[in-house]
Amino acid sequence: MTARLFDRAWLLSDSPQSRTQAAWGRRYRLWRDFRANRPALIGFVTVMALLLCAIFAPLLATHDPVAQNLGQRLQPPSAAHWLGTDELGRDVYSRLLYGARITLGMVLAVVALVAPVGLAIGCIAGYYRGIADVVLMRVTDVFLAFPRLILALAFVAAIKPGMTSAVIAIALTTWPPYARLARAETLTIRDADYIAAVRMAGASPGRIILRHIMPLCLGSLIVRVTLDMSSIIIFAASLGFLGMGAQAPSPEWGTMIATARRFLLDQWWVPLIPGIAILVASLAFNMMGDGLRDALDPKQG
Amino acid sequence: MSTPANSMIVVDDLRVRFADFDAVRGVSFRVPAGGSFGIVGESGSGKSTVMRALAGLNTVWDGYLEVAGRPLGRGPSPDLFRLVQMVFQDPYGSLHPRQTVDRALSEPLLIQGLGDIDRRIRRILDDVALPATARYRYPHQLSGGQRQRVAIARALISEPSVLLLDEPTSALDVSVQAEILNLLADLREEHGLTYLMVSHNLAVVAHLCPTVGVMSNGEMVEILSAEDLRAGRTQSPQTTRLRALSTELG
Amino acid sequence: MLVEISGLTVSFPARQGRHVAVRDVSMTLGTEKLGIVGESGSGKSLTARALLRLLPPAAEATAKALRFDGIDVLAASEKQMGQIRGRRAGLILQDPKFSLNPIMTAGDQIAEAWRNRRKGSRREAREAAIDLLAQVQIRDPRRVADAYPHELSGGMGQRVMIAMMLAPDPELLIADEPTSALDASVQAEILKLMEDLVSRRNMGLMLISHDLPLVGHFCDRVAVMYAGRVVEELAASELAKAQHPYTRALLDCMPSLTHPRPRLPVMVRDPAWLA
Numbered sequence: 001m002t003a004r005l006f007d008r009a010w011l012l013s014d015s016p017q018s019r020t021q022a023a024w025g026r027r028y029r030l031w032r033d034f035r036a037n038r039p040a041l042i043g044f045v046t047v048m049a050l051l052l053c054a055i056f057a058p059l060l061a062t063h064d065p066v067a068q069n070l071g072q073r074l075q076p077p078s079a080a081h082w083l084g085t086d087e088l089g090r091d092v093y094s095r096l097l098y099g100a101r102i103t104l105g106m107v108l109a110v111v112a113l114v115a116p117v118g119l120a121i122g123c124i125a126g127y128y129r130g131i132a133d134v135v136l137m138r139v140t141d142v143f144l145a146f147p148r149l150i151l152a153l154a155f156v157a158a159i160k161p162g163m164t165s166a167v168i169a170i171a172l173t174t175w176p177p178y179a180r181l182a183r184a185e186t187l188t189i190r191d192a193d194y195i196a197a198v199r200m201a202g203a204s205p206g207r208i209i210l211r212h213i214m215p216l217c218l219g220s221l222i223v224r225v226t227l228d229m230s231s232i233i234i235f236a237a238s239l240g241f242l243g244m245g246a247q248a249p250s251p252e253w254g255t256m257i258a259t260a261r262r263f264l265l266d267q268w269w270v271p272l273i274p275g276i277a278i279l280v281a282s283l284a285f286n287m288m289g290d291g292l293r294d295a296l297d298p299k300q301g
Numbered sequence: 302m303s304t305p306a307n308s309m310i311v312v313d314d315l316r317v318r319f320a321d322f323d324a325v326r327g328v329s330f331r332v333p334a335g336g337s338f339g340i341v342g343e344s345g346s347g348k349s350t351v352m353r354a355l356a357g358l359n360t361v362w363d364g365y366l367e368v369a370g371r372p373l374g375r376g377p378s379p380d381l382f383r384l385v386q387m388v389f390q391d392p393y394g395s396l397h398p399r400q401t402v403d404r405a406l407s408e409p410l411l412i413q414g415l416g417d418i419d420r421r422i423r424r425i426l427d428d429v430a431l432p433a434t435a436r437y438r439y440p441h442q443l444s445g446g447q448r449q450r451v452a453i454a455r456a457l458i459s460e461p462s463v464l465l466l467d468e469p470t471s472a473l474d475v476s477v478q479a480e481i482l483n484l485l486a487d488l489r490e491e492h493g494l495t496y497l498m499v500s501h502n503l504a505v506v507a508h509l510c511p512t513v514g515v516m517s518n519g520e521m522v523e524i525l526s527a528e529d530l531r532a533g534r535t536q537s538p539q540t541t542r543l544r545a546l547s548t549e550l551g
Numbered sequence: 552m553l554v555e556i557s558g559l560t561v562s563f564p565a566r567q568g569r570h571v572a573v574r575d576v577s578m579t580l581g582t583e584k585l586g587i588v589g590e591s592g593s594g595k596s597l598t599a600r601a602l603l604r605l606l607p608p609a610a611e612a613t614a615k616a617l618r619f620d621g622i623d624v625l626a627a628s629e630k631q632m633g634q635i636r637g638r639r640a641g642l643i644l645q646d647p648k649f650s651l652n653p654i655m656t657a658g659d660q661i662a663e664a665w666r667n668r669r670k671g672s673r674r675e676a677r678e679a680a681i682d683l684l685a686q687v688q689i690r691d692p693r694r695v696a697d698a699y700p701h702e703l704s705g706g707m708g709q710r711v712m713i714a715m716m717l718a719p720d721p722e723l724l725i726a727d728e729p730t731s732a733l734d735a736s737v738q739a740e741i742l743k744l745m746e747d748l749v750s751r752r753n754m755g756l757m758l759i760s761h762d763l764p765l766v767g768h769f770c771d772r773v774a775v776m777y778a779g780r781v782v783e784e785l786a787a788s789e790l791a792k793a794q795h796p797y798t799r800a801l802l803d804c805m806p807s808l809t810h811p812r813p814r815l816p817v818m819v820r821d822p823a824w825l826a
Contacts, residue, residue, distance in 0.1 A: 014442060015434030022401045022437040193395035194405075196358050197455060201409035202382040211408075215399055343734040445591070474590035474761065479804035479815040486814070501735065508806035508815070531808055546735040547808055 033295040040291015046284035054100040063091035065098040066249050074267045083273050086260055092273055095251035099274065102252045103281070106167050106236045106245075111225055113171040118178025119221055123209050125179070126186025137183065140176045148173040149238065156244040163252075166245035170235050174228065181224055185217040219296040226289030230282030237278050253278050309334040309463060309495040310355070311367035317350050317359065324350045325362070326519040332512075334369075334462075337489065337496035339510030340521075341503055341543060347519040348499045352465050355497065356387045369462050382413060386456035390468035392448035396440040402426075402451050403436050409459050421458060428491070429454045429484060446477035453484065457492065464489075466498040470505060482508060503547045507531060515540045553723055553755040554580040554602060558615035561597050561606060561779075572610075573597050574779040580723070584749060584756045586766030586787065589776035590801075595759050598776070599725045602757075603640060604632050620722065638668050641716030645728040647708030651700040657684070657711045658696025661718050668719035683714040688744055706737035710744070717748060723755045731760070742769050763790070763801055775801070777824055797824050 004010045010021065011028040034040055053060060062082065069089035077084045083093040125136040143151075152169035159165040189195060190213065198212055237254025239245035246252030248259060253274040260271035310332040317325040325347040332338040340348040353359040355366060357378065366373040368384045389395035396405060406422045415421070426436060429450040440448055449469065456464055466485070470478040486509065489496060500506045506513055507527040515523045515537065523537040535541045561573035573594040578585070589595045601612045604624055617624045619635055627635075636642070644650050652660055661683055662676035671679070677696070684692035687710040700708060709729060716724060726745065730738035746769065749756045760766050766773055767790040775783045775798045783795035793799055800818040 014438070015432075016401075016437040018437060019401065019403060022403075022439070026439065193389040193391065194397040196356075196389070197387070197395060197452075198408060198412075199358065200356060200382065200385070200387055201412050201459065202379050203408070203412050207412065212397060216397075343736065475763070475801060475805050476590060476818040479806075480817055482806065483815055483817065504806040504808040507808055508811065527811075531811060543735065544808070546739055 030295050034291050037291040037294055039287045040294070043284045043287025043289075043291065046280065047288055050100055050104060050281055050284065053097055054104050057094075057097040057101055061091075061094035061097050063094040065090060065095045065251050067091075074263060074270060076267070076269060084267075084269050086256070086270050087263065090249075090251075092256075092270065095256060096253070096274060096277055099251040099253045099256060099277070100281075102163065102246055102250060103233060103236060103254075103278075106163060106170070106252075107229055107232045109167045110170045110174060110232050110236075111229070113167070114175045114178060115221060115225055117171075118175040119182045119214060119217060121175075122179040122182025122184075123186045123213055123217060126183040127190050127205065127209050127213060133183075136179070140179045143173065144176045144180075146173070148235070152235070152239060153242065153244055156239065161244045161247060163246045163250075166236060166239045169239070169244075170232060174232065174235075177228075178221060178224065181220060182217045185220060186213055189213050189216055220293075223289055223293040223296060226285055226292055229285035229289070233278060233282050233285070307333050308367075309336070309369055310338070310497060311365070312351065312355070313365040313367075315351060315354060315362060315364035315366065317347070317354060317362045319361075323519050325354075327364070328516070328519075328521045330514055330521065330524060332495055332497060334495055335489075335493055336512065337498065337510040339498045339500065339506035339513045339527075340516055341500060341506050341513060342516035343501065343543075346516040348516045349467060351516075352387070352467055352497065352499050355463075356385060356465055357381045358387075382409070382459055382461075384461055385463045385465060386459060386461040387465040387467065388449070388452050388456050388469045391472050392445050392452060393440075393472070395452050396448055398440055401437050401439055402431075402443075405451060405455050406458055409455065413459065415459075425454045425458050428457065428488065444477075445473050446480060449473060449477075449481055450484070453481075453488070457488065460492075461494075463495045463497065466496060466500075468500050469498070471500065471502065478505070485509060503530065503544060515543065552579050552581055552618075553620055554578075554757070555616055555618040556598070556602065556614065557617075559598060559601055559612065559617055560614065561594070561601055561610050561612045563607075563609055563611075569611075572779055573601070573612075576776075576779070576781050578774055578781065578784065580755045580757060582753050582755050583772065584746070584758060584770040586758045586760065586770035586773040587776060588760055588763050588766050588773060588801075590761060592778075593776040594779040595776045596727050599642075599727060599757055599759055603636050603642060603725070605636070605642070637664065638719045639721050640723040640725065641719075641721045643709070643712055643716055643724065643726040643729045645731050647703075647705070647712040648700065650712055651708060651715075653700050656697050656699055657703065657714075661696075661711070661715045664715045664718035679718070680714070683718055684711070686717070686748070687711075687714045688740070689714075705733050706741065709733065709737075709741055713741070713745065713748075717752075720752070721754065723757070724749065725757045725759070727759045728761070729758070730765075731762070738765075763805070767791075780825070782824060795824075796821060 005024060011025050013021065013025060016022040016025055067090060072085050072089040073087055075081050075085040081091050081093065083096065086092055121136050125133040151173050155169040155172060156165045195208060195212060198208055236245055240252045240254030241258040243258065246255050248255060256274040257271045263270045308331045313329045315325055315328045328351055330338065340351065342348045350359065354362045360375045362375065373381065403422065406425065407418050410418045410421060422436065423433065426433060431447060431450050431454065435443065435447060443451065470481050473481060482505065488494060496509065498506060498510055507530055511527050513525060513527055513530055514521050517539040523535065523540045525535065530544065533544060535544060557577045559573055559576045560571060562569040562571045576598055587595045587598065597606065600606050601617065602619060602624060606612060612625065614625060619640065622631060658677060658680045661680035665679045666676050681692045681696050684695055689695050689710055695707065703711060730741050733741065745756065758766060758770055767787050770787045773785060773787050773790055774781050775795065777797045783793060783798050785793060793802065803816050804818050806815060
C-alpha cells in the first residue's frame with residue numbers, strides 16, 4: 001500500500017475500491033490544493049524546518065547553550081559564533097536552536113490542551129442548547145471578559161513562574177474562542193438532515209457529537225489553531241520577557257530578548273536575532289493557516 | 302385506544318404547538334399496511350411537521366401516534382429505528398459531506414450492532430441500482446439522483462416497515478424524478494413498505510399514493526382518493542384551489 | 552431586435568482542456584416572452600448571464616454576435632455594461648434573500664434603483680417606490696416600503712425584487728427561476744404580475760426555468776436547451792407537439808395528474824442529441 005500512495009491514478013480514482021483508498025484520495029486532493037498555494041507551502045516548509053531544528057538541536061548546535069564564557073561577551077556574528085554571543089558569552093545560534101524546543105514545545109502543549117477542550121465544550125453547548133448552552137457559554141464569556149495577559153500574569157504569579165504554569169496560563173486564556181467557534185459550527189450542523197438521519201438510526205448524542213459533528217468542526221478549528229500559533233508564540237515570549245514564563249538560563253526566545261534588551265543600542269544583534277526567530281515562526285504559522293483555510297474550504301466538500 | 306389490526310400508521314388528533322403558533326391542529330389519518338398516503342399543502346401548512354413527529358425528530362406534540370401497532374412515545378425510542386425511516390428533500394443536505402457512501406450505510410448497522418455489514422451494503426446498493434463503484438465515493442462525487450438513491454438506501458438498510466418521504470424528488474430534474482419515483486414504486490413492492498409522502502406537487506403525490514390528504518393552516522381539510530383528485534371530485538375549496546394551480550400541458 | 556445571440560459559446564478551464572458549458576447557441580428576442588427550459592447543467596442560466604456579462608470570472612465567452620439593442624456586449628466598456636445592467640435590463644433571481652440588501656429597507660432599495668436612471672428628489676424617488684410596490688400588487692405599499700428584507704415573506708420579497716427591477720423602466724427583464732422557491736399560489740400570482748407588466752410596458756422577457764409546463768403556459772416562445780445546446784425552439788402553444796426526442800422525453804417522464812400511468816418512462820439519452 002505504501003507504494004500506492006505515490007500512484008496518482010490510484011489516489012485520484014473516481015471510484016475507489018476501499019475505505020483506505022477513498023480516505024487517502026481525499027487527503028491527496030487536500031494536499032494538492034494546499035500545495036498549489038505558494039505562500040502556504042513556504043509557511044509549511046518553514047514550520048517543518050523549525051520543527052527539525054528543534055528535534056535535532058543537539059546535532060546542529062555548535063556550542064553548549066548554557067555554557068558561559070565571560071571572555072567572549074557580546075561578540076558580533078563570526079565564524080566561531082555564527083550569530084554572535086550574549087551578555088554571558090553564550091552562543092546565540094545554539095541557544096536559538098534549543099529555544100526552538102522550548103517555544104515550539106510550549107505552543108504544542110497549549111494547543112494540545114486547548115483544542116480538545118474548546119471543541120468539546122463548544123460542540124456540547126451547541127448540540128444540547130438549553131441549560132447546557134447557557135451555563136457553558138457564560139463560563140466562556142467570563143474567561144473572554146478578562147484581558148488575556150493580565151489573567152495569565154495573575155495565574156502565573158499565584159502559582160509560581162515557570163514553563164508549566166506559563167503553558168497552563170496561556171491555555172486558560174486561549175480556549176474560549178475555540179469553544180465559541182465550535183459552538184457556532186455545531187449550531188449550523190445540528191439541524192442538518194444528515195444529523196436527523198443518524199438520530200433516526202438510533203445514535204446516542206455522544207456518538208453524534210463525536211463521530212458526526214466534531215469531524216466537521218475540526219477543519220475550521222485546525223485553521224484557527226494554526227492562525228493562533230503565532231499569537232501563542234508571541235504570548236509565550238511575552239510571558240518569558242516579563243519573567244513569568246521560562247526562567248533563565250533556559251534559552252526561551254522571549255526570555256532571550258528580555259535579558260538582552262539592555263544592549264539594543266550598542267550590540268543590537270543580541271536582542272534582534274531571537275526577535276527575528278519569533279517573527280519568522282509566527283509568520284510561517286500564519287501563512288500555513290491561510291493555506292489550510294483555503295484548502296479546507298467547505299465548498300470543496 | 303383500539304385500532305384495526307391492519308393499520309400500519311395511526312395518527313389521531315395530532316397537535317403540535319411551536320413557540321407562538323399552532324403548526325398542527327388536530328390531524329388524524331390512518332395508513333393501511335402496504336399502503337401509501339400522500340400529504341399535500343403549501344409551505345407552512347404543517348405537512349412536514351406531521352412527518353417529523355412520526356419520525357421521532359419532533360418531541361413536542363400532543364395526541365396519539367402509532368406505528369405497526371406500537372404507540373410512539375415523545376422521546377427518541379430505540380425500536381423506532383426498525384419501524385420508521387425517512388428520506389429527506391434535499392439530496393445535497395442529507396448526506397454527511399465528509400463520509401463516503403460506505404460509511405453512511407454502515408453507520409446505522411454499527412449503531413444497532415447488526416452484523417454482516419459488507420453483504421448488507423452490497424445488497425442494498427444493488428436494490429437502489431447504484432453501481433458497486435459508488436460505494437467508496439464521497440457525496441460531492443455523486444450526482445443529485447445518485448445522492449437520493451444513497452439516501453433511500455440508508456433509510457432501507459435497517460429494513461423498516463414505514464418509509465417517510467419528505468418531498469423526495471422536488472430538488473431533482475424531471476428525468477431523474479421519474480427514475481426515483483419508479484425506484485420507490487419498485488421498492489415498495491419488493492420490500493412490502495408503507496409510504497407516507499409529503500409534497501407540494503399533486504401529480505407526484507397522486508402518482509405514488511392512492512390516498513391523499515390535503516393540509517391547510519395546520520388542519521387536514523380533506524382526505525380523498527387519487528382518482529377523485531384526478532377527476533376533480535373535491536370537497537374542500539382548498540383542494541380545488543390547489544388542483545387548479547397545478548399546471549399541466551393540455 | 553432587442554436581443555440577438557448568435558453562435559454563443561461559454562467555456563470554463565478544466566483539468567484537461569476546457570469544459571464547454573454553452574455551445575453555439577443562437578436566439579433572438581423582441582418585445583415578447585421567451586422561455587428557456589432545460590435541466591440543471593444545460594447552460595440556460597449561463598446563456599442569460601453572458602448577455603449581461605455576469606459570467607463567473609473563470610468563464611470565457613465567444614460569439615459571432617451578442618447584442619443588446621445593437622450594443623456589442625462582448626466589446627462594450629464596463630461603463631456601457633453598467634448602463635445596461637440594472638437600468639435597461641433587469642435580472643430577477645430565484646431567491647430574493649440573496650439579491651436584496653439586508654440592511655436597507657425595501658423602499659430605499661427601489662428608490663435607489665429608480666434614481667439610477669431618472670433625476671429626482673429623494674421624496675419623488677420614495678413616492679415612485681411606493682407606486683411601484685403598488686404596481687406589483689402589494690396591498691400596503693407604505694408599510695412594505697419601510698420593511699427590511701428579512702421581514703418579508705418569500706413571495707413578498709420576490710415582488711419587491713420585481714419592483715426594484717422595474718424601477719428604472721427597463722426594456723428587458725431576465726427572470727432566472729423566479730418562482731421555483733415559492734408556493735404554487737404565490738407562483739401563479741407572481742407570473743400573472745410579470746405577464747401584465749411586460750405587456751403593459753412593452754418589454755422583452757426572458758424566463759429561465761426547469762418547469763416545462765409552466766413555461767409552456769406563460770411564454771410566447773420556448774427554447775429547449777440540452778447539454779449547452781438549443782435542441783429545439785418552438786411556439787409555446789406547440790410545446791405539446793414538440794418534435795425533438797429530448798423535448799418529448801422531458802414531457803413524457805413527468806407524472807401527470809390527469810393522465811395517470813403505472814410507470815414513468817425513463818429518459819434514455821441519445822448521443823445523437825449532442826450532434
